[in-house]
Amino acid sequence: MTDLENYRALPPAEKERLGFAKYQEELRQGTHNKDCWLWGARHYRCALERIGNLEHKLKGQT
Ligand SMILES: [Zn+2]
Numbered sequence: 001m002t003d004l005e006n007y008r009a010l011p012p013a014e015k016e017r018l019g020f021a022k023y024q025e026e027l028r029q030g031t032h033n034k035d036c037w038l039w040g041a042r043h044y045r046c047a048l049e050r051i052g053n054l055e056h057k058l059k060g061q062t
Contacts, residue, residue, distance in 0.1 A: 014038055
């Protein structure tokens with residue numbers, strides 16, 4: 001997959017937020033942030049981590 005194809009596969013809201021130039025820039029930098037799990041397969045591990053954190057939070061609530 002090329003960057004452009006990956007970019008096209010992003011959720012519409014992400015495409016609008018990033019733009020293709022910004023997306024490529026973030027790819028180069030390997031950027032992660034609190035919402036990077038939304039960016040797709042590259043951030044699968046981030047999504048897993050996010051789920052783990054949310055589960056932990058839920059278990060803390062009684
Ligand atoms: Zn990430």
